[in-house]
Amino acid sequence: MSKRDEVSEATAELVKAGMAFMSEVGSDGRTFYIVDSIALSEDDLVLLYRKRALTPQGLRHYLVDRAA
Numbered sequence: 163m164s165k166r167d168e169v170s171e172a173t174a175e176l177v178k179a180g181m182a183f184m185s186e187v188g189s190d191g192r193t194f195y196i197v198d199s200i201a202l203s204e205d206d207l208v209l210l211y212r213k214r215a216l217t218p219q220g221l222r223h224y225l226v227d228r229a230a
Contacts, residue, residue: 169204172211179216197221 176183176197183197195202198221202210210216210224 165204165208168208168211172207172216175211175216181216181218200225 183195185193185195187193193204195207200221210220
């Protein structure tokens, strides 16, 4: 499965979960997704999707891990 497909599936998962998000393109051309006021790169979004962690609790764990 391509990264683009996984990003599409991850955003579909966010919609199904009722989680609001938006996307932004940075000055470097990379796309970031803002989910619950958390900026996620496409790689981070796909990683959380693969871990089945695109939930409020999963995002909290992500923030704790990222800060460590």
